[in-house]
Amino acid sequence: MDDDIERFDAGDADAVAGQRQRADRTETRRLAALKTVMATAEGRRYLWWLLDRCGVFRTSFTGDNSTFFNEGMRNVGLMVLGDVNAACPEQYLVMINEAKEDDHV
8 A cells, every 4th residue: 555645544433533623623714714705795796606607596407418517517506505504694695685786686
């Protein structure tokens, strides 16, 4: 085996706890970064554009193979939307209202 590959023993409770802590810290940082983006009107405008571009607010079915591509785009958008709702749901409502004012809804 390659010596550069970090080995992980899933049976080691301490190793599992350490991995979980690292994953939690990473998730916390990621959601904090999203909160920072959502704290500005420009950030919310961009994320609204991204969600719209990903097709979150419309059907992805086309009746042909492009449906698969559309569903992939929509899945990414739904992941972003899920993160927004986990990190700062109150800013999501602000974003919707701003989009209505910008006439993008």
